[in-house]
Amino acid sequence: MKKTVILGALTVAGLAAGAAAAATLDDVKARGKLNCGVTTGVPGFAEPDANGVWQGFDVAVCRAVAAAVLGDSTAVEFVPTTGKTRFTALASGEIDMLARNTTWTFSRDVDLKFEFTGVNYYDGQGFMVPAALGVSSAKELDGATVCIQTGTTTELNLADFFRSNGISYEPVPIETGSEAVQLFLAGSCDVYTTDASALAAQRANFPSPGDYVVLPEIVSKEPLGPLVRHGDNEWGDIVRWTLNALITAEELGVTSDNIGELSAGSSNPEVNRLLGSEGTLGEMLGLDAEWAKRAIMAGGNYGEVFATNIGVDTNIGLARGLNAQWTDGGLIYSPPFR
């Protein structure tokens, strides 16, 4: 690695990348940091706190991967991306993975050449209206003005929903969530639509939340999950199984409290395989035996991550709902560690 000084080394040129596409794991290890793309701020999912430390549900995935690969959950360079820049950032190699409220769709997976490594939050698009509007179903919204974020799947779902119900609407396109909320509160639009999780999070901070209702219709499937580039399956496996490790840990009752004693060996062979005291799963991934243990210790298992960032006891106050473990009637399900 050679540093060329141009205008006083403003340019840090050339991390000798070579065939970057094929060896993300080696790049990350050589760099000592995971470049993880996140949002520019969604309450509960990814936001820097007053000290500039990133917090949130999506951020926890980045930290778990960094802990698994590098052994340090703080060795993450968070690269904030907007709805418009996220895919270029990933495709160009500026980031190693994207954990940014991104909906898994056919065209993003196939056409944009990304690989979704799982789902960490099952969301769906909902509608919020002022209670004074007296609307009880989204199908009564004929002719409504709708505040909507541009460049997202919500924009397309909205068009689909209104078209299939044969009613009309007038979109008010907006760049960020906070601006949409402000316009909605100021009465510039009758309806605000976005993912139900974000609706709940933003409504919690309204001056008078009781004056607004979330309509019962959920008009889309929004499986949100981390994604990586096509073409490096080893790296994709690491991200996928790190997420699965968090999910499996909750299913098996491995928490950040008891992980110390469980990792010494337990009566459940799957726990032993997960935590590395039995089998060679880590080696198959190109990591050491304790990778999953570190990932879980970074922020706890899936349930703990959910509870600390967006659960019912937080400001966001989301119930598990679809995101409960499959054993509790939800959709969160990890393939077995075997």
Added chain:
Amino acid sequence: MAMDQSNVAFVRTEMLPEQAPPASEQGIIKWVRVNLFDGWLNSILTLLALYFIYKILAGFLPWATGGVWNTSSLAECREVLQDTAGGCFSVLTERWNQLLFGFKYPVDQYWRLILAVPLLAVALMPIMFVNHMVQAGRVVAGAMVIIAVLSLIGGAMGLAAIFIITAVAVGYLSMRAQSDAAGARSMMLIFTMLYPFLAFWLIWGGTIFNSIVALAGFGVGYIAFSRMQERGFTIGALSAVVAAIVTWFIGGFISDALAGVLALEPVPSRDLGGYVLNFILGVVCVSLSLPIGIALALGRQSDMPIIKFICVIFIEFVRGVPLITLLFVANVVLAYFLPPGTNFDLILRVIIMITLFSSAYIAEVIRGGLAALPRGQYEAGDSLGLDYAQSMRLVILPQALKISIPGIVNVAVGLFKDTTLVSVISMFDLVGMIRGPIGSSTEWNGVYWELWIFAVFVFFVVCYGISQYSQWLERQLATGHR
């Protein structure tokens, strides 16, 4: 036979004391009558205007004065306010550091950014106040003492020390300027030339040898130029460029080897943010685009067809493209052309794009100034036997630039405000911080007016200052053309 007038009872010999004009014809009452209630139509308009002013103030003042300054989240703030109409200014007190410095700059290194500001003032003094160094020095030193006292009251000892020391240095220099203006000015000009390298070291950190090598490159280039100049300007310029590049290349190894010497904690570009980022972009781009703009304007007037052609195409192309598209190119499209894994610094890319953009505009402004000069001025330069460079430097440009001041300032103010556009390419300048991390944090999502009014205020202060300076400069340079 003179008649004594005093004897005549009805003729006065002395003046009566002046009487005050009637109450309705003087003072505030007259002013109000003449200016506000002059006829029924104007009276109605005045009353209407007063009503609107009252409405605005009645809304704004309770909000501004009844605000809450010390809560840690919006919900808490609303609890304290209890439906009274106050603002939640606590978002400013809690997140002031993020608004000013971004959210990633290490907190214990803020002093470096703060130190760069008074030093910038010092560096600008000899350029901006050529003949008024003494007064300017007093004002700057006075302002710094006030800031130092304020920060002492606020308990920021380090900050106070920074400002006191600079105030003393500036005060000393302005005292020297009183007796030896030229000497003090050349001392400060040396500092001005060193400032970019110093500021780079302060802001980005790393070893000071990065800055020294960069500076040495320019120094060696200058020496090479002055040695080779006799063989012609082009050969001189070429050898300067070669010498500088060789110096930087060799120096790169030296500064790599000395990476730990006199090193500040390195801060990568993407960790810069907040108002400081706007400031850096504004200052760097304005100061780079001025010389480039002058060169382009001269090039457009050149007799040499290729140079003229290049300049015209460049200017017309850049002026025909929105800045935001150039920024998108800098951010996303360039990444596709560079080899994967290359990390061509984003701020550098943005600086290049904004500089190109504004230099095209400045070139057109200066071309207007050049065109406004009578042809006789060019001929006067030629008839004195001055060569091209001399006649431009001594005769043409001083006049042309003077005419162009309002236009240049216009571009500079516009450019400074345009730096907020970088928020669109996920850089966290002041606007980016408000729209992103602060505006959508769990604690503060829903706060709107307080943040934006703060942003308006800080931008207004700087832009109004620039425009006042330009008006002052125009008065200083008015040599009687009208």
